[in-house]
Amino acid sequence: MKTKGPKPSAEIGVEKLTDMYGQMVTIRLFEERVVELYRRAQIPGIAHVSIGQEAVPVGICNALRTNDYITSTHRGHAHCLAKGADITQMFAELFGKVTGYCRGKGGSMHIANPATGNLGANAIVGGSIPIATGAALSAKLRKTNQVAVCFFGDGALNQGVLLESMNFASIWRLPVIYVCENNQYGEYTPTKRVTAGDIEMRGKALDIRTAVADGMDVLAVYDAACEAVDHAKSGKGPSFLVMETYRFIGHGMSDVDRAYRTREEEQEWQRARDPIDRLRTTLIEEWRLKQSALDAISSGVAKQIDISVEAAQKAPLPAAEELMKHVYAD
Amino acid sequence: MKTKGPKPSAEIGVEKLTDMYGQMVTIRLFEERVVELYRRAQIPGIAHVSIGQEAVPVGICNALRTNDYITSTHRGHAHCLAKGADITQMFAELFGKVTGYCRGKGGSMHIANPATGNLGANAIVGGSIPIATGAALSAKLRKTNQVAVCFFGDGALNQGVLLESMNFASIWRLPVIYVCENNQYGEYTPTKRVTAGDIEMRGKALDIRTAVADGMDVLAVYDAACEAVDHAKSGKGPSFLVMETYRFIGHGMSDVDRAYRTREEEQEWQRARDPIDRLRTTLIEEWRLKQSALDAISSGVAKQIDISVEAAQKAPLPAAEELMKHVYAD
Amino acid sequence: MSMQTNGREITMSEAINEAIREEMGRDENVVLWGEDVGAAGGVFKVTKGILDRFGPERVFDTPISEAGIVGLAVGAAMTGLRPVVEVMFGDFLTLAMDQLVNQAAKIHYMSGGTFRVPMVVRTTLGAGRRTAAQHSQSLHAWVAHIPGLKVVLPSSPYDAKGLLKTAIRDNNPVVFFEDKISYQRKGPVPDPDQDYTISFGQADVKREGSDLTIIATSSMVHMALTAASKLSEDGIQAEVIDPRTLVPLDSQTLIDSVKKTSRCIVVDQGYQSFGVTAEIAALVAEQAFYALDVPVRRLGAVDVPIPFSPSLEDLTIPTVESIVVLAHEMVAG
Amino acid sequence: MSMQTNGREITMSEAINEAIREEMGRDENVVLWGEDVGAAGGVFKVTKGILDRFGPERVFDTPISEAGIVGLAVGAAMTGLRPVVEVMFGDFLTLAMDQLVNQAAKIHYMSGGTFRVPMVVRTTLGAGRRTAAQHSQSLHAWVAHIPGLKVVLPSSPYDAKGLLKTAIRDNNPVVFFEDKISYQRKGPVPDPDQDYTISFGQADVKREGSDLTIIATSSMVHMALTAASKLSEDGIQAEVIDPRTLVPLDSQTLIDSVKKTSRCIVVDQGYQSFGVTAEIAALVAEQAFYALDVPVRRLGAVDVPIPFSPSLEDLTIPTVESIVVLAHEMVAG
Numbered sequence A, B: 001m002k003t004k005g006p007k008p009s010a011e012i013g014v015e016k017l018t019d020m021y022g023q024m025v026t027i028r029l030f031e032e033r034v035v036e037l038y039r040r041a042q043i044p045g046i047a048h049v050s051i052g053q054e055a056v057p058v059g060i061c062n063a064l065r066t067n068d069y070i071t072s073t074h075r076g077h078a079h080c081l082a083k084g085a086d087i088t089q090m091f092a093e094l095f096g097k098v099t100g101y102c103r104g105k106g107g108s109m110h111i112a113n114p115a116t117g118n119l120g121a122n123a124i125v126g127g128s129i130p131i132a133t134g135a136a137l138s139a140k141l142r143k144t145n146q147v148a149v150c151f152f153g154d155g156a157l158n159q160g161v162l163l164e165s166m167n168f169a170s171i172w173r174l175p176v177i178y179v180c181e182n183n184q185y186g187e188y189t190p191t192k193r194v195t196a197g198d199i200e201m202r203g204k205a206l207d208i209r210t211a212v213a214d215g216m217d218v219l220a221v222y223d224a225a226c227e228a229v230d231h232a233k234s235g236k237g238p239s240f241l242v243m244e245t246y247r248f249i250g251h252g253m254s255d256v257d258r259a260y261r262t263r264e265e266e267q268e269w270q271r272a273r274d275p276i277d278r279l280r281t282t283l284i285e286e287w288r289l290k291q292s293a294l295d296a297i298s299s300g301v302a303k304q305i306d307i308s309v310e311a312a313q314k315a316p317l318p319a320a321e322e323l324m325k326h327v328y329a330d
Numbered sequence C, D: 001m002s003m004q005t006n007g008r009e010i011t012m013s014e015a016i017n018e019a020i021r022e023e024m025g026r027d028e029n030v031v032l033w034g035e036d037v038g039a040a041g042g043v044f045k046v047t048k049g050i051l052d053r054f055g056p057e058r059v060f061d062t063p064i065s066e067a068g069i070v071g072l073a074v075g076a077a078m079t080g081l082r083p084v085v086e087v088m089f090g091d092f093l094t095l096a097m098d099q100l101v102n103q104a105a106k107i108h109y110m111s112g113g114t115f116r117v118p119m120v121v122r123t124t125l126g127a128g129r130r131t132a133a134q135h136s137q138s139l140h141a142w143v144a145h146i147p148g149l150k151v152v153l154p155s156s157p158y159d160a161k162g163l164l165k166t167a168i169r170d171n172n173p174v175v176f177f178e179d180k181i182s183y184q185r186k187g188p189v190p191d192p193d194q195d196y197t198i199s200f201g202q203a204d205v206k207r208e209g210s211d212l213t214i215i216a217t218s219s220m221v222h223m224a225l226t227a228a229s230k231l232s233e234d235g236i237q238a239e240v241i242d243p244r245t246l247v248p249l250d251s252q253t254l255i256d257s258v259k260k261t262s263r264c265i266v267v268d269q270g271y272q273s274f275g276v277t278a279e280i281a282a283l284v285a286e287q288a289f290y291a292l293d294v295p296v297r298r299l300g301a302v303d304v305p306i307p308f309s310p311s312l313e314d315l316t317i318p319t320v321e322s323i324v325v326l327a328h329e330m331v332a333g
């Protein structure tokens, strides 16, 4: 059962492109609201946002079908949203409300949603790599023609389970796509200082189809994803995609001085390579969209976020009986 | 403090070559005796022997100084012997006697010996890889100009800790030499079936100097080791050496039918590539040694083994008080 | 025992093999992987013939990658399969703890009940085989400590088969500990066509008695039964109870027995300190407090890395003798 | 307390920092590594300034490789260094258990006493920070279960500093658990020039009392002390004891106290089942059996993966209230 993979960007037309623009804007505004709500102590715990990195989840997930799987990381809101999560349920989860995706039990780092194929964010760096690989094995054995995408950061490159999982994927030719979002830092440490060799070699060494893409260009990401999905769905096995990207703000909410990098470096990425600006320019210059049409998208999203936040804020906290529920499945 | 590395084989002369021959014969006869003693139920537990693989430990360890470190594996007798272990204490340990290297507490898979730089065999596949790497870090920090050699089998290539350790070694340029003895099988599974890509790529991908050598040719092994030692001792960092080799008999003592490989394949390796025969031929044809001189070496070793076994057999078992000793160091 | 066994006796190893075959036959989503479990039938030959019966689509030999073996099972279990995977020696669980504990155990809860992780990790425990400190541990206490995991410790072929079938049908991650030393132990098991399962959380009274309760796990049950026979010759009637599953734990049966006998020994092969005997002893000491004549006593492995030399290893694990001596001491006063 | 503290008060975090600095100053073989422990001073800022003080030859930021972090320490410790390494969250110990348990813990024994492994793994425990199931565990029971490892749980800055200095000088692998929630807790600590250490295996009576013994670990000690104050208002005098090290465990002090008070509660932040409270309760119930008026009671974390939502998380960990209620119940009868 060979299914045609997704169409490359040259063929998808303005509607889909505008849609992708809207998704990136949604993520950006969602994350900005998270920061604000966190500062106002409305979001408990810890949270990591993807401001600046929107092109990767959006580019990848638009090459997937709803029933294709993803796994995500501690920096996972964007992946969940790009795979189709509902904003209200996302906020509800971040607030610890019972109406959240995990009934408030998971929080920022554990959002999961079977309906969109989201197997879950994961607070263990590298923790979801074998899980995505296992989902790919399952898809292969059940002959469902699904693909599993495993998002992870550059920090996960040095977790042993990466080697183990990629080796499994390679020898068994599993339909899994490993997407490394290299945002140049793992917490406060520059990736280069702790990561030997060229990143893409980690895939090649295991005989895995490997590609590097500009993770600030959603179309480049999307095209790389399409090829990987095609490869996977035609039974050829795994891919490893390295996405060069950058988080515009701190690692987590408490990371404010960012002494580990210069303001100049930050500005270089933010000014010249913002993925939303970039697609906006393309839409305006190549597809002749009006500024106002794009602005309308943003304000629509902003309104949706207001509504969602309000609804999520009104939702109830889990009752005490929830505590002992779901420790074991029936 | 740059120390000259060891001389390559072209410069070492017949005495050293004959010595290496004797070491390989020692390992061969030692292991044959282990098999025999095991069959006679004199050695308890489990034991894995290195018959056929003698060239690797001997070639490598002859490029090392006594205070250089090694770590070994479940198939570790040969490494211990090549690094200078005493035969009687080896047998005593295999018998579980208090005069053994570990006072009988370690057994076949755990022989360790500080006097020869042997940090220990290890019954966890891959378990010693970070240990050797840590020893190299220690040597570097203490500026002792020691090198650490980490022996492991092809099976350990798929343990995550290999990636983690090699990455550490590469980014910190540690004086460690990873020696993969690819004997083509991990237990009953052919290496190729479970190991993706070319083995040497696992080193190259991490920017580690990598070489492949014929692990059945002790001089090729020795030369590869000399280069790696030189590289390490001149501060250039780690090497990864892949040694193609073969175990002539079963994985462990109970592996007798070896259904996972053909008798033809075994004979090909045994007849054409026996590392001891090969060096013997070189010594006779190129160095004009007499057959009788080489036979005398074998019979000398055999005699030594007889004496050692007898002494080890007579040694006492550990007394009950030993049980609670050495759980904690003072 | 609840089933007729027709006099058929098979080994623990065969019972486990049968359970896997029957469940694989019943449900095509049950798949099997682990190191050398396929062509070689496992290093202990427990999975012999299963590859031939179900083919390479459902039975695979893996690389030596314990974290991956368990981790792939998590992902597969979340998406429709019911993997039964093997971690050859319980000591190697150390390599897979993140996937087992941070992932498998928690996903159902963390996802608010939306994902389930129906998987079985078969592994081993037990010393006595002279395989030294890294191949002789019994680490089931660790697993039992983690909410979200179930823990099974069969002591007989009958129990092993019935419990493993239950484990495979369970919708949670289950760790199934097999004592290597009992693989060849035989016992009555119903014919393969008689489908039976044993519910989790039901302790089994392996022998009734009135003077003393011996709570024992896994192969320690046999030590306890032999000790009970000897004690009976001396006029002491020991009741021997096997909890069979540590999680869920049938505390009621244990407590009721001790309330009856007033004395209790807990025997388990894991390290004694901070181990299984502690939990059970603490529970009994609390719940049967007013019935106890003497303190609850514990027999676990001596707190040392298991030594290789037979002369030392034999001192580490509870023995029939150590149970008998302790029982006499307790009954005396 | 045995030292004059001159009224100086510092935080737990500062105390730990001082201990590391002093030991690094004393012994050049003491080195430090872990994720972001150098330039950033650790995610909890505990190691702040140590890189500047001792330089990049002795303090390194590592890749995110917990098995490697611990495993390299084993090799380094065997060959002359005394590494102090950090595993950022105790939950990540799961990734390093092979190196900790099969290697570090066993090498001295397996080598017949010829190699020593003097290393310290600093890690965290504790919930309450709304960081959910993979960042809130207290897994010290696991470590305490393994012979060959020592386990330290400081509850005050004074203890933290003295115990960490002892840990660094110890010739064995020591796991040092810090409760994240107490890093900013202040307490009296002698001036830096006053070198003091606290021996392992010496429980500390944090408050004397006659009616009830509360044995509490880590930050639960403060819960217990607050509970004791409240109880005292109701005329119940609780003795609060902090074992400070689980391995070695000063069982004598615990038992003597219970023999005096006849009642005992054990409070610990790990999952209750098969956890630390079980070992201590079993021990006390056995050794102080004849002195006990009521059963020993345990308060551990509820056996669930720690939930994110504050409304649920707050129900998981023992509280002052839960201690007080239980104490009243026990004294009543």
Ligand SMILES: Cc1ncc(C[n+]2csc(CCOP(=O)(O)OP(=O)(O)O)c2C)c(N)n1
Binding pocket: A048, A074, A075, A123, A124, A125, A126, A152, A153, A154, A155, A156, A183, A185, A186, A187, A251, D035, D064, D066, D088, D092, D095
């Ligand atoms: C196993 C593990 N180790 C350490 C951490 C702490 N931690 C959380 S995020 C992070 C950095 C991850 O870096 P990267 O993978 O590059 O992702 P990024 O944050 O850059 O998106 C670390 C070390 C963790 N969560 N899990």
Ligand SMILES: Cc1ncc(C[n+]2csc(CCOP(=O)(O)OP(=O)(O)O)c2C)c(N)n1
Binding pocket: B048, B074, B075, B123, B124, B125, B126, B152, B153, B154, B155, B156, B183, B185, B186, B187, B251, C035, C064, C066, C088, C092, C095
């Ligand atoms: C972590 C771990 N997993 C599995 C085993 C069981 N085991 C012992 S030896 C072996 C095969 C090792 O193969 P390889 O590394 O190629 O070494 P060889 O036996 O061929 O010398 C296995 C799987 C083990 N000892 N440790």
Ligand SMILES: [Mg+2]
Binding pocket: A153, A154, A155, A181, A182, A183, A184, A185, A186, A187
């Ligand atoms: Mg990053």
Ligand SMILES: [Mg+2]
Binding pocket: B153, B154, B155, B181, B182, B183, B184, B185, B186, B187
């Ligand atoms: Mg091999």
